[in-house]
Amino acid sequence: MVHDTQRMDAIAERMAEDEVAGRSLWADARSRFVKNKAAMFGLFLLIFVVLFALFGSHLAQWSNEELDYNVMGVVAQEGGPSMANGHYFGVDELGRDLFARTVQGTQVSLAVGFVGALVAVVVGTIYGATAGYVGGRVDQIMMRMVDILMAIPYMFVLILILVMYGRSMIALFVGLGLISWLEMSRIVRGQTLSLKNREFIEAARATGVSGVTIIRRHIVPNLLGVIAVYATLLVPLMILTESFISFLGLGVQEPLTSLGALISEGAGTIAYGTIWQLGFPLLFFCLTLFGFFFVGDGLRDALDPKDR
Amino acid sequence: MSTPLISARDLRVAFDITRPGDMPWTKPRQLHAVNGVSFDLMPGQTLGVVGESGCGKSTLARALIQMVPASGEVVWQGETDLLSLSSQRMQKYRSEIQMIFQDPLASLNPRMTLGQIIAEPLRTHRPELGREEVKSRVARMMxxxxxxxxxxxxxxxxxxxxxxxxxxxxxxxxVEPKLLICxxxxxxxxxxxxxxxxxxxxxxQRELGLAILFIAHDLSVVKHISDEVMVLYLGRMMEKAPADLLYADPQHPYTQALMSAVPVPDPQIERNKQTIPLHGDLPSPMAPPSGCVFRTRCPRAVEACAEEVPHPGRGRHQCACLFPGPLTADEVA
Incomplete structure (x- = not known):
């Protein structure tokens, strides 16, 4: 059994040398997420939609600005979806290629959703974590401000901003950003309150780690799960809000378009038998929302297994 | 005699309690979690602190490192009063006094690896150390x-x-502290x-010459590790003595009651053991009894106990009781 002992020694040595990579809570969550069929389906939907938004314009035979004079005026008869003339999704009222328009609309809607959620994540997290960690009177004042802001009907504010500063993308981003972080800051504050009395925060304080570092190193990483879940659910909400604004005719301005604006146009012409003008934007709108909601649900289940 | 590493004089911690529904200008009621505790801890020695839950053991520990607002004096190495320091100047002493906690898992950040957790105090107090140096120190400590x-x-x-x-x-x-609070x-x-x-x-402790402030509610554990033992009740010190003396000859009726409640791992002795029952509950720390705080549950209490606050006195064996002494026969039930 001499050779065996040698082998055992070699194995023992190798075990002692290699640093074992630990399974972080993130790795655990990832494996749970991958096992969740609905969430993976949602993720594939999302990937599909994002790829469509990014690379769809390369597939299109027409740009989103060209008018096709062959179908103009006879859109209802000639402008339907067809592989032959390159209008895969048909054309819109003015004879523009609806495929290219849908790609553009998806881009804008996703951008609005991501920017809105990003503002919410950054501002809401910093604001909420600060209020929660500092506590006391500062917390009271900060959170009452949020209450006051929340009491203002946001759609009204959003419409006012768009009317006052013109219907630009920037105004839309600002308007959505202004309202989106409020709910997030509340959630983050609540989570921070429950975290800050945990012993590991106390240990850090006893060691003399500064408040900012505690928030950055100990509180925010432990909040990321909640933030990720809420952010994925916030993106579709932002898209919905933008679509609603666009549907009212206040959103992005021509020649830019968004899914909401396209749906609005499609709904306007539905009486003339051009159902594809409503159908295709609506399809992508629904796919996006489904994707985000499934992924959000999956993330919640994966990151907080106790909560099921 | 050498200078104590840390010595507390008349340490007091009071929390403001606002009841729900109080107006912002109502004066909050005060809860005295620690009330006039004094002790000296020599370098390399261990002071055990025992008492029931809620008697202020943990608060006492937190008061030493400015984790809770405290009054009194905490003198470090005979020079600096830690309680008077601003949080910036306290920073220097935070590496000298380190703490370990009750719930081992809860005191570690679940999102950090073991290496990051152990390195955190180093990164805080010795930012000048390079990555390699930190890693090797962590490895050595592990x-x-x-x-x-x-x-x-x-x-x-x-x-x-x-x-x-x-x-x-x-x-x-x-970070090579001088005092470890457990x-x-x-x-x-x-x-x-x-x-x-x-x-x-x-x-x-032997290797590094650490002083340890060891908090526990388990008397046998404390006996094993401590040089000196302090018994707390309702935020006040009841008795303090070198460990062997306290365990052999407890003077305070509360200490005696605690000792008699320690189970003995021998069924024969355990069955015949005489315990001193303490009646009633721990009084509310919001409204502690007048005079001696232990009098409501004390078998020896007389009227004088409600009038006079007993002082622990000085010396090796301190006992805050008007009638200190060994157990008498009629106190044992």
Missing amino acids: DRVGLLPQMINRYPHEFSGGQCQRIGIARALI DEPVSALDVSIQAQVIELLQEL
């Missing part, structure tokens, strides 16, 4: 407390309670693991 070096990238939830407490000890000792470090552990952790603490 080896010292009995953690395998390949565990460095693992996360706290992958460890057992005993291992987590070792991580906590490694984190506390990496807040019930073994209460959450299995008895067999308790022994290991205590052995480890004693070993480290």
